[in-house]
Amino acid sequence: MHIVVCVKQVPDTKVIKINPKTNTLDRRGVPSIINPYDAHAVQEAVHLKRQHGGKVSVLSMGPPQATAVIKKSIEIGADEGYLISDRAFAGADTLATSYALTKALEKISKTSPIDMVFCGKHAIDGDTGQVGPGIAKRLDIPPITNISAITKVTKDYVELQRKLQDGYAHIRSTLPCLITIEKEINEIEYAPFPNMLKAVNYQPVVWSIDHLEDVDRKQLGLKGSPTVVGKMFAPPKQEGGHRLEGTPEEQVVQLVEVLKEKQYLFHFNKG
Amino acid sequence: MxxxxxxxxxxxxxxxxxxxxxxxxxxxxxxxxxxxxxxxxxxxxxxxxxxxxxxxxxxxxxxxxxxxxxxxxxxxxxxxxxxxxxxxxxxxxxxxxxxxxxxxxxxxxxxxxxxxxxxxxxxxxxxxxxxxxxxxxxxxxxxxxxxxxxxxxxxxxxxxxxxxxxxxxxxxxxxxxxxxxxxxxxxxxxxxIRTKVLEIIKGPGKSVDLEGADVIVCGGKGMGDEQAFQLIHQLADTIGASVGGTRDAVEARWISHDHQVGQTGETVTPKIYFAIGVSGAIQHTVGMKNSELIIAINKDPDAPIFDVATYGIVGDARETVPVMIKAFEELLRENEVISHA
Ligand SMILES: Cc1cc2nc3c(=O)[nH]c(=O)nc-3n(C[C@H](O)[C@H](O)[C@H](O)COP(=O)(O)OP(=O)(O)OC[C@H]3O[C@@H](n4cnc5c(N)ncnc54)[C@H](O)[C@@H]3O)c2cc1C
Ligand SMILES: Cc1cc2nc3c(=O)[nH]c(=O)nc-3n(C[C@H](O)[C@H](O)[C@H](O)COP(=O)(O)OP(=O)(O)OC[C@H]3O[C@@H](n4cnc5c(N)ncnc54)[C@H](O)[C@@H]3O)c2cc1C
Structure with missing residues (x-):
């Protein structure tokens, strides 16, 4: 079983700062991390490899620094990593991103056919969740999104639990297929020491656009992106309301009065 | 085109x-x-x-x-x-x-x-x-x-x-x-078609009904500790509301993740939303700001939650919430008396 996991390097949105004057992202001092969903995807692929044998590869598109997320994946237990890095890829929206990643996947599969592609449910920076289904469409394999459990794996098909708005669907798909991973699928394990050693010195295979085959440059990067970011602005401020005044008792009395007056009390104790 | x-x-x-x-x-x-x-x-x-x-x-x-x-x-x-x-x-x-x-x-x-x-x-x-x-x-x-x-x-x-x-x-x-x-x-x-749906299981993923709730009482990190967070449950029980939490309250393990309201939790639009000890970070307010009536309790008069609140109470939640519970209990008892009379 050969699984390829797409891993993206993202700024840690927990510590992100926005310049209030320009409404742009202040990247200074913001650490870059592996997209958390992608880390769970690598972990899940490693679990499957332990049970069923095979190989886990990871693929990332980004600047040379994105090597860090490939090293992180090797720590978790991936066997090999590919980084596609070229100025021509820069400024890609999801359509152009799925195109570039698909070209790399096609190249990888020439030497080592792919049974499953894993993506994260979404990346925490762009946050669209559109890249996975885009790759699947381009590779002409079925996408199954929002996977919270892989319940069965054979050489011809997989059974999956797909999270819905109000429950789960149990799905069977032929292989190859592409799935996108939810965090609840597993817990990231502590990296075994040998993996950490391997990761330190690991150098991924790096491909520029010239290494990829049959590439239509017009579909790459900014040029190949139908969407453009127009303006950035601060989220609309909501209008504040009434401040109640006085001691806690007095404020609560006022509150009860307005709830009565506005006939909101009948919502209480309905359920 | x-x-x-x-x-x-x-x-x-x-x-x-x-x-x-x-x-x-x-x-x-x-x-x-x-x-x-x-x-x-x-x-x-x-x-x-x-x-x-x-x-x-x-x-x-x-x-x-x-x-x-x-x-x-x-x-x-x-x-x-x-x-x-x-x-x-x-x-x-x-x-x-x-x-x-x-x-x-x-x-x-x-x-x-x-x-x-x-x-x-x-x-x-x-x-x-x-x-x-x-x-x-x-x-x-x-x-x-x-x-x-x-x-x-x-x-x-x-x-x-x-x-x-x-x-x-x-x-x-x-x-x-x-x-x-x-x-x-x-x-x-x-x-x-290469995929088959074997079975659809409704609902087990969501034991908490936030989406359908008319009233939600949401507690934040400002409750201080797990014990004080119980006041949130007590208030919710008193008025028949569902309980929500901020991400920080979830991370403190005062409440489970399926109760989280906000960008990485649920988006809710109840009739009444109580935000108690909640600072009102944008990631929280995107999930609740379309509620019909928002009541906030926070000890910091400059807390951003007051920008979205319909009614704001500046004060210590640990003091205010018990007063509220008592007031609502009395009120509901009165109403019951009236409706049975
Ligand atoms: C503010 C902002 C808003 C944006 N809005 C849009 C928009 O509405 N529509 C749009 O088309 N683009 C949008 N983009 C661009 C988008 O973020 C980039 O195209 C990005 O390359 C991929 O999208 P994503 O981050 O949403 O990834 P997702 O689709 O959320 O990522 C899902 C998975 O795809 C894989 N993946 C994604 N990118 C890579 C990568 N570089 N390398 C390896 N694996 C990867 C990972 O497995 C990841 O978990 C926006 C960008 C910004 C900065
Ligand atoms: C990508 C991302 C996604 C996120 N998603 C979510 C999400 O889905 N939901 C969410 O809630 N957050 C989310 N967050 C986190 C969010 O940014 C805030 O950190 C979080 O909402 C703060 O929680 P809080 O209001 O409980 O805590 P705090 O910000 O610590 O606020 C506590 C408040 O309580 C007040 N207080 C203290 N003591 C008392 C007292 N005794 N009585 C009354 N008031 C008191 C304080 O004045 C303060 O305003 C997300 C963040 C990121 C970066």
Whole structure:
């Protein structure tokens, strides 16, 4: 079983700062991390490899620094990593991103056919969740999104639990297929020491656009992106309301009065 | 891109045999765009035995309903839905397509965008239109909600967006509205489809009903400790409310993640929302600011939660909440006496 996991390097949105004057992202001092969903995807692929044998590869598109997320994946237990890095890829929206990643996947599969592609449910920076289904469409394999459990794996098909708005669907798909991973699928394990050693010195295979085959440059990067970011602005401020005044008792009395007056009390104790 | 792209479509998602709330909301938003651009608004309905549901779409604002009613569309799967939507979009060339940002809506929209080689804006919370250039202005929170970005798709058609549930408003249904229904066929056999839905299990993932709650009491990190957080439960029990929590309260393990309200939790729109010891970070308020009445208790008079609150109480929640519980208990007892009298 050969699984390829797409891993993206993202700024840690927990510590992100926005310049209030320009409404742009202040990247200074913001650490870059592996997209958390992608880390769970690598972990899940490693679990499957332990049970069923095979190989886990990871693929990332980004600047040379994105090597860090490939090293992180090797720590978790991936066997090999590919980084596609070229100025021509820069400024890609999801359509152009799925195109570039698909070209790399096609190249990888020439030497080592792919049974499953894993993506994260979404990346925490762009946050669209559109890249996975885009790759699947381009590779002409079925996408199954929002996977919270892989319940069965054979050489011809997989059974999956797909999270819905109000429950789960149990799905069977032929292989190859592409799935996108939810965090609840597993817990990231502590990296075994040998993996950490391997990761330190690991150098991924790096491909520029010239290494990829049959590439239509017009579909790459900014040029190949139908969407453009127009303006950035601060989220609309909501209008504040009434401040109640006085001691806690007095404020609560006022509150009860307005709830009565506005006939909101009948919502209480309905359920 | 050609001049012939015309009309605004809404992907009408079917859940449990009825049109999803978000699709009705999108008809409301779509109606406004369609009137501005002077084009018809259509609902697109795919499924098995769903033809009658067109009767739900027209009263909510659709001028047209496109239908493919076929057994292979029984439960949502990307392959047959993509084939159906792709066929309709190529035949009738709409200018704009809107989808709910639900698991299935996002899935189908992403696949179609790649199929039609067009742009797709994700998870929008605001929609506008540049009438002169016929451009959809789809705005979405970015970088963890710290900023809004307007995304445009200038040269490709259709322009597409997924839109968060519960941010647009559905119209009051007008049963007298008339519309046109168009049916198409899907030439796809079950045997060609590579995925099978073995079973659908309703609800076990969500033991907490935040989405349907009329009243929510949400506690934040300001409660101080797990014991004081019990006051949140007590208040909720007193008035029959559901309990919510901020991410920080969840991370402190005072409450489980399925109670979390906000960007990475639930989006809720109850009649009454109590935010207690909640600072009002944007990632929290995106999930609750459309509640009808918001009551905040915070000891910091400058806390941002007061910017979204209808009524604000400045004070220590550990003192105020017990007073509130007592007041509501008395009130409800009085009401009971009155209603039994
Ligand atoms: C503020 C802002 C708003 C944006 N809005 C949109 C928008 O509405 N529509 C749009 O088309 N683009 C948008 N983009 C561009 C988008 O973020 C980039 O195209 C990005 O390359 C991929 O999208 P994503 O981050 O949403 O990934 P997702 O689709 O959320 O990522 C899902 C998975 O795909 C894989 N993946 C994604 N990118 C890579 C990568 N570089 N290398 C390896 N694997 C990867 C990972 O497995 C990841 O978990 C926006 C960008 C910004 C900064
Ligand atoms: C990508 C991303 C996603 C996120 N998603 C979510 C999400 O889905 N939901 C969410 O909630 N957050 C989310 N967050 C976190 C969010 O930014 C805030 O950190 C979080 O909402 C703060 O929680 P809080 O209000 O409970 O805590 P704090 O910000 O610590 O606020 C505590 C408040 O309580 C007040 N207080 C203290 N003591 C008392 C007292 N005795 N009586 C009354 N008031 C008191 C304080 O004045 C303060 O205003 C997200 C963040 C990121 C970066």
């Amino acid at each position: 050609s001049e012939e792209h015309r009309g605004i479509w809404v992907f009408a998602e079917v859940i449990d045999g009825a049109i999803a709330g978000v699709s009705l909301e999108l008809l409301g938003a779509g109606r406004e765009l369609a009137d501005k651009l002077d084009v018809p608004l259509a609902g697109v309905l795919l499924g098995e035995n769903i033809t009658h549901l067109s009767e739900q779409l027209i009263p909510y604002g659709a001028d047209e309903v496109y239908i493919i009613d076929d057994p292979v569309l029984k439960d949502y799967r990307t392959e047959p839905f993509l084939a159906g939507m792709g066929k309709l979009a190529r035949m009738y060339v709409p200018e704009i397509i809107l989808y709910g940002a639900t698991p299935n809506g996002k899935d189908i929209a992403s696949a179609i965008a790649t199929d039609l080689k067009t742009g797709l804006t994700a998870d929008c919370t605001m929609l506008g239109v540049d009438i002169e250039n016929r451009l959809l202005e789809a705005s979405r929170p970015a970088f963890g909600g710290n900023i809004m970005a307007t995304i445009l798709c200038k040269k490709h058609r259709p322009q597409m967006a997924t839109v968060r549930p519960k941010v647009m408003k559905a119209l009051q249904p007008d049963p007298a509205r008339k519309g046109m229904v168009l049916k198409e066929k899907l030439e796809m056999k079950e045997a060609e």
